[in-house]
Amino acid sequence: MYESLETADNRENLKRVVIDPVSRVEGHGKVTLLMDEENHVREARLHIVEFRGFERFIRGRPYWELPVLVQRLCGICPVSHHLAAAKAVDQLVGVDELTATADKLRRLLHFGQVLQSHALHFYHLSSPDLLFGIDSDAKHRNIVGVLSGYPDTSLEGSKMNIGLQGVKLRKYGQEVIRAITGKRIHGTGAIPGGFNKALTVEERDALLVDIDQIIEWGNAGVNLTRHLFLSNHEYRNHFAAIRSNFMGLIRSDGAMELYHGRLRATDEHGAAIFDHVDYRDYQDVLREVVKPWTYMKFPYIVSLGEAKGWYRVGPLARVNQCDFIPTPLAEQARQVFAEEGGGEPVHSSLAFHWARMIELLHCAEGIKELLLDPDILGGELVVQGEKRMEGIGVIEAPRGTLFHHYQINEDDLVVKANLIVSTTSNNQAMNESIRQVAVRYLDGRTLTEGLLNHIEVAIRAYDPCLSCATHALGKMPLQVELLDAQGERVSRLAKNSDGSLSD
């Protein structure tokens, strides 16, 4: 009953403060390819739009509203923003350590979020492409195509139609979120210094019913993505193949950590650039530059400088960077993944999908562990402390490291907010990947549908939080321009959301 009014009201809200990315990209992802004198593609620019209205929207609001307000930033991973802001707000109320119950409830919530986001991304958006091949008929390339065209995979573990598994995996993640926050999206849960409710035994038991099945499907998903990745030489070695640094959170013992840890960055060979840096000092190791052609900032690692310091975040970074994954099946899967790198990180952009499924499996296993932990059923929920004027919260969101940084004034109102979203961190990497694809697949000086499709697949591997990237594959509205060395447009091709082409 409450859903309708809150949703209706929100729509207006989005319109007013202009934080709705849909209206900002006007339904199109836009890519510009710049050629040099020899007609080689030298640079690619993906024009994406960041939450520019956000700082203004948040300024002047009381700090305790933040975890709920920021959920409006993103319709895909509201829980990640909720938790990153909550971690920052913990510091504003002077709390450095939560109770075991509050900490575990937040972790459980986060696992639910990552699970549902990864399921959505792979099964709904990307798997059609990997299953049928980039060049396949566009009509196959959506979830319906997955449901009908790939009914019985002979791969071990997946007895059920793969598309349906994806739907159910996502639903399970959403159920975890609903049980904890009261709603599937935009509920409440984390409050300053803690959490507002524990799980009841009934809620816990209801979630336990399906968890073994979820783990099994997660495992099947890993096998499927591994198989798809390894069986296609072109994907593996050439498609959007770039080498890069990586960055993400890590637990003190080197384990994969999605909710709370310290920052680790590694170079293209896997050697440490920095390690176990307290994220409250992120400005010592990371800096952001602005480029004239986009609103989006480009963060880089200070010690490497602007040109060489770009890095990738997200599943590929996390699986590459961690020393181990603290749940058994996901750890086995990670070891197989690591072998592919032969002692170095795996760099192929399409390996993101494989890494994403390993994480999905880790989330499923992590959910089971937490559900069996009595701490989530009760105990102290909130800790109190002394007010501070600044708070920085960092979390590994589904798409990568997410920073929320706030300053408040004497009156408890926000005076400054800075966000680095994962898509911002992957900005340069996406441009590089697109450039790679263009170099390899651009034929002469004319843009073709084939090239457009390849660019689309490269962008989507990063699961950027562009509204357009959430469209089913083959339906992502995308516009590509080819500019010569003089900046003159030589070719332009756009694909509309109904799949039709125009120039």
Place this chain on the structure above:
Amino acid sequence: MKTITIDGRSIPFEEGQTIMDAALAADVYIPHLCHNPEFTPHGSCKLCNVKVNGRTCSACTMLAAEGQDVINNSKELNDARRAITQMLFVEGNHICPGCEKSGNCQLQALGYHFNMLDAHFPYFYPRREVDASHPDVLLDRDRCILCELCVRASRDVDHKNVFDIAGRGINAHLIVNSATGKLADSVLEVDDKAVEVCPVGAILVKHHGYEVPIGQRLYDHHDIAEISLMTEGGGSDE
């Protein structure tokens, strides 16, 4: 005993009672927002408009009198009440999903009660000031519906006269009676009745919010009519 009829039902009343008083005592819900039985009736929100022998009046201010035939629950009246609720939404900046009063807010609850599915009217987006100067109390004028409950509570119960309304019509706004006009310089304290009485999220105790989980909030499972009769109604002698 003297009686009036409300929607055909015979309702007893005592001399000096308003139609609203008589209705609440008999557990008949007449929608209301600026009315709170603890305070002198104000008659400003017009949600309690009823038809008395064919004429429209505010139930909260109209004295009950023998021979009154009152229509309360009709489509015409409820349509008008929904429109009034919609106007209240567009006149202020009411952003339910981010508001800590969500689930406990009377304006929102009336929206649900009247099955309000959209705002219908264009939003005004007024520019209004937040006063966060007080260490324990926040005044967010964006959400103020000018019901004057805080004005009445501060004057009549707290005997402090902290709040007032200034300006007329669309320029009407809540002011604070202090040298600077700021809450910090007023004599308001966090335990004052004026802080507790706000039916929406305009006056809030600082540093708190969202502590009651969704599902356990006041209006999560109960319509405002039920809650009103439970807390303001005549109760068990029915």
